[in-house]
Amino acid sequence: MTGSTRSMAVLAALAVTIGALESIPFPALPLLQRELGLDPAQAGLLSTTLIITSAITMPIVAKIADDRGGRRTLLVLTWCIVAGAVLSAFATTFPAILLGQFLQGLGGGVLPVSFVVARQPFSESTPVAVGVLTGLFTVGTGLGVLVAGPLADALSRQWMFLLPALVVAAVALVAPFALPGARNVRRARLDWLGGLLLALALASLMLALFLAPQGLLAAAALLVVALASGAGWVAVERRAEHPLIDLGVLRARGVWTASITAGALGASYSATYFLVPQLLSGFGATATEISLHLFPTVAVAVVVGPLSGLFVRRAGVRVAMVVGLALTASGTLFLAGWHDVPWQIAAGMLVTLGLGVGTASTATYTAVIASVGEQDTGVAAATCGIARAIGAALGVQVAAALLTAGVSFQLGFLLAAAVVLAPLVLQRKIRFSEAAVRG
DSSP states (O other): OOOOHHHHHHHHHHHHHHHHHHHTTTTTTHHHHHHHOOOOHHHHHHHHHHHHHHHHHHHHHHHHHHHHHHHHHHHHHHHHHHHHHHHHHOOOOOOHHHHHHHHHHGGHHHHEEEEEEETTTTTTHHHHHHHHHHHHHHHHHHHHHHHHHHHHHHHHHHHHHHHHHHHHHHHHHHHHHHHHHHHHHOOOOOOHHHHHHHHHHHHHHHHHHTTTTTTTHHHHHHHHHHHHHHHHHHHHHHOOOSSSSSSHHHHHHHHHHHHHHHHHHHHHHHHHHHHHHHHHHHOOHHHHHHHTTTHHHHHHHHHHHHHHHHHHHHHHHHHHHHHHHHHHHHHHHHHOOOOOOOHHHHHHHHIIIIIIHHHHHHHHHHHHHHHHHHGGGHHHHHHOOOOOHHHHHHHHHHHHHHTTTTOOOOHHHHHHHHHHHHHGGGGGGOSSSSHTTTT
């Protein structure tokens, strides 16, 4: 087995497992509520803790990976994830499982850090490597939904967390021997003040989105804190000798347009992901049956993941992004029109998540990576990840608010489709070398 093959095997296993851990709580949320005695507000916070943590920590760990090496950063993250999964498995109180989910949320940084690692052995075929990893992350997300129900029903909630934790631990033991060491290491001092301000801004924004349906006053106060912290972060970064994020990277057209696209994509598919289990439960489906209805989506995503990277390389980023967004919207519109029986829901999800999201995600990450130099790979990819996380949190909260208000599922799916179609107007603004993307 060649070095590049070993590297991809390790990174692929991590992508699948981290994706699974991110989605596992959703189908098992009613079970967790019963066993831990959680009220609806606590359940909502539990379901978004991973997203909030990922958004806060992703730019920091990505910067560390860019400066000091992806392999070392990846190893630290994997052991944090293992500790969080074990704590979540055996938690008997709400604060304990919340801490476990916080530690697991560090896994959100694994994807951009993986791109830093992969760009070295796959410099001539970066879009393919990105396609494989983003596709497998999507596969993992589907697998998390697929296996969570059967594991919880047949064994216990503990095994929902322990099984992925065992895989991550095994990968962490192999990674030092399989992944390439860092090159062009920069020993610049980390911009801790910038990191603190950015973390405060993102945390306040995410909590504001979470609290908005429960209290507009608290959400407004947090939004003010987010804006003030964000302004302070920009001022610090402009003067910092070694900024956490070079603002010039954010101004690159390929970065900001792809990040907006990632945010819209996250909002759309997270809303759909939230609505579908609720819809299926209305048919009397158990956690296991909900997982089985989503199996075709996972099966298609297994194939689409690697192929999307090849498609991006051959057709170009703009074409792939338009196709991915159009497929995502088509599947969601199908759900808006036809969701009276479970097979219609499964078919709509197959197009939305099985085909559309994987293709569009590969195109967005390839766009930002092609827009910056190798030394900024992690930070650029993290901007997409942050945008996706913010969009996902907003999508879940809007979908939950619609259901609470008694609005029809049809309107929820229509809004999700409209959101994912909006970024199509930005595609002509993407500027980078298509030749670099095609290797």
